[in-house]
Amino acid sequence: MRVAVCQLNSRDDREANLAAAEALIDRAAAAGADLVLLPEYVDYLGPGAGMPPPESADGEVGRFFADAARRRGIWLIAGSFHEAGPDPDRTWNTTLVFDRAGTLAASYRKIHLYDVEIPGRVSYRESASVAPGDQPVVVEVEGLRVGLSICYDLRFPELYRQLATAGAAQLLVVPAAFMMHTGRDHWEVLLRARAIENQCFVAAAGQTGDHEPGRTCYGRSMVIDPWGTVLSQVPDGPGFAVTDIDLSCLERIRAELPSLANRRL
Numbered sequence: 124m125r126v127a128v129c130q131l132n133s134r135d136d137r138e139a140n141l142a143a144a145e146a147l148i149d150r151a152a153a154a155g156a157d158l159v160l161l162p163e164y165v166d167y168l169g170p171g172a173g174m175p176p177p178e179s180a181d182g183e184v185g186r187f188f189a190d191a192a193r194r195r196g197i198w199l200i201a202g203s204f205h206e207a208g209p210d211p212d213r214t215w216n217t218t219l220v221f222d223r224a225g226t227l228a229a230s231y232r233k234i235h236l237y238d239v240e241i242p243g244r245v246s247y248r249e250s251a252s253v254a255p256g257d258q259p260v261v262v263e264v265e266g267l268r269v270g271l272s273i274c275y276d277l278r279f280p281e282l283y284r285q286l287a288t289a290g291a292a293q294l295l296v297v298p299a300a301f302m303m304h305t306g307r308d309h310w311e312v313l314l315r316a317r318a319i320e321n322q323c324f325v326a327a328a329g330q331t332g333d334h335e336p337g338r339t340c341y342g343r344s345m346v347i348d349p350w351g352t353v354l355s356q357v358p359d360g361p362g363f364a365v366t367d368i369d370l371s372c373l374e375r376i377r378a379e380l381p382s383l384a385n386r387r388l
């Protein structure tokens with residue numbers, strides 16, 4: 124299974140964001156990707172006041188990604204988008220997964236919301252405009268079991284342990300808009316830790332660069348193997364990287380160093 128992680132600079136123009144995503148999907152598909160991963164908030168990353176009305180999974184944004192998957196015959200994990208929910212004041216932050224025919228195979232709503240106040244650096248209260256999900260999700264992609272998560276979820280190892288054990292995930296995906304301030308110290312360390320402790324591949328696709336109002340994302344999208352080795356990484360700025368996922372590597376590591384099987388709690 125060839126996996127592509129796409130790194131984007133989504134901003135406050137939904138049409139331009141979707142066009143940029145489609146251009147990268149095209150390039151990744153041309154590079155032979157079977158499964159393409161986009162970043163968090165791929166549809167809109169800008170001031171709340173300018174956001175287009177949120178939609179359900181079968182709205183314009185969902186149909187756009189379904190069509191993108193079908194036309195290229197790829198699996199698409201469409202980062203995340205602002206999904207309309209029952210609360211008129213709060214959306215869900217939702218990942219949609221489409222199969223090669225463009226059929227919705229799974230969706231996941233971000234469970235852990237980014238409510239952080241680091242004086243003078245980061246001030247963010249995602250829960251003011253987003254409602255949390257409550258269901259871990261694993262989806263089977265042609266024999267590969269893929270555990271879904273979004274950005275700040277990365278700091279909660281119990282979610283990934285559940286995906287890897289109860290869900291038997293082999294690949295953990297992390298669409299993200301990780302902040303520059305925290306990302307430079309924590310992003311790679313956390314991703315590699317999740318890979319090592321769960322003996323899973325990890326694919327993480329981030330937003331990169333500046334976004335209004337005054338937010339800078341770290342980027343450094345990457346794919347990591349179950350040993351914790353970074354197999355590929357996207358340089359700064361929009362772009363993508365493709366990596367072949369070889370499950371025999373996961374099986375060998377789990378057999379030689381069976382820490383997942385040896386757990387006692």
Ligand SMILES: NC(=O)CCC(=O)C(=O)O
Pocket residue numbers: 163236237273274275276278299300301302305306309
């Ligand atoms: N969009 C997010 O969830 C940001 C998470 C982040 O930057 C972090 O440090 O955690």
